[in-house]
Amino acid sequence: MKLLVAFAIVAFVGYVSAAPKPQEVTIVQNESVINEDGSFRTVLELSDGTSISQSGKIKNPTEPDPEKKIQVIEGSYKFTDAKTGEVVNVKYVADENGYQPVLSRK
Numbered sequence: 001m002k003l004l005v006a007f008a009i010v011a012f013v014g015y016v017s018a019a020p021k022p023q024e025v026t027i028v029q030n031e032s033v034i035n036e037d038g039s040f041r042t043v044l045e046l047s048d049g050t051s052i053s054q055s056g057k058i059k060n061p062t063e064p065d066p067e068k069k070i071q072v073i074e075g076s077y078k079f080t081d082a083k084t085g086e087v088v089n090v091k092y093v094a095d096e097n098g099y100q101p102v103l104s105r106k
């Protein structure tokens with residue numbers, strides 16, 4: 001019985017140490033710039049390859065009517081699909097024509 005318990009413990013320890021350890025994800029880059037003219041840029045990149053970046057500006061900054069000022073945002077985000085292992089990349093523009101994403105997987 002003792003031998004069986006000892007064997008079970010050894011087997012369990014072996015199993016646990018053989019299991020893939022979750023990688024600790026760290027921040028590689030984290031930048032944010034906001035300018036007086038309303039333009040901005042942010043970048044966040046993680047050690048597992050996940051990233052998100054976005055930049056924006058006012059397309060017609062001299063337009064006196066605030067209703068007619070157009071905010072344009074361009075960005076992208078990228079991550080690994082845990083099910084398929086594929087890298088999913090979404091690039092988008094959001095402007096007066098709406099949100100226009102373009103998705104790619106590889």
Ligand SMILES: *[C@@H]1O[C@H](CO)[C@@H](O)[C@H](O)[C@H]1NC(C)=O
Nearest residue numbers: 027029030031032043044045
């Ligand atoms: C990135 O930096 C900003 C400003 O220093 C901070 O507020 C934010 O929490 C940071 N993001 C992460 C994911 O740590």
